[in-house]
Amino acid sequence: MDNQRLRAEADAVLAELVGSPGGSARLRDDQWRAVSALVRDRRRALVVQRTGWGKSAVYFVATVLLRRRGAGPSVIVSPLLALMRNQVEAARRAGIRARTINSANPEEWGEIHEEIERGDADVLLVSPERLNSVGFRERVLPELAATTGLLVVDEAHCVSDWGHDFRPDYRRLRAMLSELAPDVPVLATTATANARVTADVAEQLGTGERETLVLRGPLERESLRLGVVGLPDAAHRLAWLAEHLGTLPGSGIVYTLTVAAAEETTTFLRQRGFEVASYTGRTENADRLRAEIDLLGNRVKALVATSALGMGFDKPDLGFVVHLGAPSSPIAYYQQIGRAGRGVDHADVLLLPGKEDEAIWRYFADTAFPPESQVRQTLSVLAEAGRPLSVPALEASVDMRRARLETMLKVLDVDGAVRRVKGGWAATGVDWVYDAERYARVARRRAAEQRAMLDYATTSGCRMEFLRRQLDDEGAVPCGRCDNCVGRWVDASVSRSALEGAESELDRPGVEVEPRRMWPTGMAALGLDLKGRIPPTERCSPGRALGRLSDIGWGNRLRPLLAENAADHAVPEDVLRAAVAVLADWARSPGGWASPAEGASGRPVGVVAVPSRTRPTLVDSLARGIADTGRLPFLGTLSHERAGSAGGRRSNSAQRLRELSDAFALPDDVTETLRRSTGPVLLVDDYTDSGWTLAVAARLLRRAGCERVLPLVLATVG
Structure with a gap:
């Protein structure tokens, strides 16, 4: 040729x-x-x-x-x-x-x-x-x-x-x-x-x-001007964005670490008059396509996105990328900022790191390859089944959250130990070796990347050179454009009005808590006669939480309170006031508990607390504080029926329900009150993750005669 x-x-x-x-x-x-x-x-x-x-x-x-x-x-x-x-x-x-x-x-x-x-x-x-x-x-x-x-x-x-x-x-x-x-x-x-x-x-x-x-080739990006803006908290970061977004060139992307943060930021920027759209893993396909088209046509100033908009989006004249919170890897950061400046001479790239970034990294780090015992257990269950098993069916025998279980099965499939077939997954019988050394090295590499990302935010050297060296670019040299090479080029100040607006937005508590409506698959294998839909007569109603742990507002305030190693103490006054405010807003909302529904009178007949082994003082003070402020009877705390755990561990739905199915009992005085009263009960707990604690407690109360159970928690996980 x-x-x-x-x-x-x-x-x-x-x-x-x-x-x-x-x-x-x-x-x-x-x-x-x-x-x-x-x-x-x-x-x-x-x-x-x-x-x-x-x-x-x-x-x-x-x-x-x-x-x-x-x-x-x-x-x-x-x-x-x-x-x-x-x-x-x-x-x-x-x-x-x-x-x-x-x-x-x-x-x-x-x-x-x-x-x-x-x-x-x-x-x-x-x-x-x-x-x-x-x-x-x-x-x-x-x-x-x-x-x-x-x-x-x-x-x-x-x-x-x-x-x-x-x-x-x-x-x-x-x-x-x-x-x-x-x-x-x-x-x-x-x-x-x-x-x-x-x-x-x-x-x-x-x-x-x-x-x-x-x-x-060399990984230099001559069009990108990199900078870091250090601000004290989420409110300052949101206020800074509202004040400076209009001065950034063209249209661009604002990255956040969580879906909740993307939605919060989008709402706030729209209130401040900006044309922006949210783009996350929760966004419908049609809405994603519309958002992409609007950004390509410069009809929005920015997409507020998670890593769902990470690879491949191509807008040559994208003028800026701003990160509200740092990704966990300099390599991932380099990839995301690479969306900007492809077809223009100049684009601005700014990182606004947050104190909560490491906590969010840890939350999403539940992706390391599982320990060998869990892998062997999965292979054994598949081999003994003699037929394909779906992931929900496997959850009844393998105590692993669904996303992690699915990822593990895909790795085992590639390794030849299992195979995806019609109806689920099947064991192949092929000998499989657990490469513990390799998995440990990968985990250490992830930890090193996180440390490097923290170093990027604080380095006094060239930022582009730092990123290129993380990618082993042998030609990495100072860029002559970033804030460390030529001095700070972006104003980090925030006006009082913008800060007050951001604080007001982030201080507004209240998110809906959806109840569980279906029992998990495969509970019969665990000895529980629970399947299909949860009967409406045994189900809890939609509830409320102050916020999500992934929020940049209330999430930042609740994470230290609910951390695994946090000391147990009475609920802080500001948190109690926020819970009461959520309760009041909930009552006034359409379909709220203050209006009769499902044949029940509106006003709660009392407050019931979920027992906690790790934070009994916090939950008790929260429930009693709500009862006192609302002038409602405090009916008491559900009792632990057995010594099993009633909280904490992140399990899949089947395993969590097995653990909780008979964990609680109703004290006699609570049962008697429910028999004499007509109306809903407020069910109070510290947080909800899988939703099964609330579902099991509500079922117990409903079977005792309670017409409605209204869950109120400090936080939802995720």
Whole structure:
């Protein structure tokens, strides 16, 4: 194949891709090396280049050239819907017929499969989760492996468990790689891989005959100006954002660490007159798409987002990225700020760290690989079942929260110990080794990344150089633009009016607590005759909490009070006043307890406390304080029926319910009061996580004759 003619053809395709047919567009040197390796040499290549460098141009140009030479369609594994939408649009502009299979378009899957079989599509974009869908893996994946002309693994750091965003579903690619014909080229791309991750991914891509071609470039981002704004608390950070958001260039992204913080921030900024939209894992797909379109069209000043908008969103003129709270890894931070300044000369990047960041990291750190005993127990349960078990069915036998259990099963699937089949999961009988040393090293690496992120916020050196060194960029030098290189360039002051507005917003307590409506699956296996819907006559009503522990307002105030090692003492006066205010607002709200409902009179007949082994003084003082302030009888505290735990541990629903099912009893005087009274009862506890403590206590009260149970807690977890 003539190299010069191939280069000219590749540059011409690039010109079409960037919207200037016949123009002078030219591939960068490493872009050309990658395209040449894929098209001419049919090699496997790993491209590690900064965000905005043009990695997608490599695989789209290679796709066109390979298709012209008779190759099958390209398969691109992409992690996020935002990335897929951007890439489909980019492909369309270049005349590339691209389709996507993901959770948002199941009604199109059949049609897309037919197009692939007919050869009518040039590119198929799939999410990594599709690779382990039973139907896709058994029917579609073999066909793709046999006909694929180019396999692309985008955000390839997800393949490595050393990467900051490891996803077990990505490891399923190893099976597809092994089934590809030797001459099918493979391209992996990422902007956030340090030396260890790069070596790991390159090794996984290798065929054993030829080493993976690694093209790694400098990670400098000349358009980004980095800074850190240190402020004393969440109210100051929110007030600063309200005062300075309008001065930031263009439109951008405001990242938060939790869904609750994103929603709080969005509400506050809208009250201050800003056009902003929330973008989180809780946002509906249609609302996400609308938010992306509005940001692309500069119809909003910012999206207030969690890491759900992490990888792939492409807006070349994005003018700023602000973080309200620090991500747990400098590498993840570099990836997120990489959304800005792709097609403009200047973009501002600001970090507003919070004192609560480490607590939030710890809460979300429940992702380390489980101890060997739990893994072996899971394998044993699957082997003894003799049939596939769903995750809810497994929860009855394995004491592990659902998200962690699902992640563990995906890892075991990749390792060959279990297999996803129709109806759930099944053991394969394959010998499996628990790699404790590796899991421990990964955990230590995560801890080191957290320490490094704290160091980033306080370093006196160049911030861009710091991030580049975290990614093992050998060419890292001072940038000459950040606040440490040229001096503070952003005003950290906050006006009194803005601060008062933020404090007022964050001081407003009250979130709804949804009751449990269904019993967990598989309780019969635990000896409990509980299944299906919880009867309305045994269910608690929707309740209230002061806030979520993930809030940036009340969450920050409640976390120290409810921490595992916190001393037990009487409820603080300001917290009690807030609880009373929540109760009053609740009473006045539509459908609130002050209005008769479900045949009951509005005013509570009294207050009942949930017993606590760890914070008895706190719960008792809260319940009595509410009773005294509301001039309601304090009916007493439920008694512990047995010595089992009544709180604290984070279990899955089935295990938690088993633990609590017979944990409580009604004192005789409470039972007698309920028999004589008509009306609701306020049920008071310190916090709710799974919701089963409230559900079990409410069932006990309802069976004793209580017409309604109204839960009131200090906090919800999550």
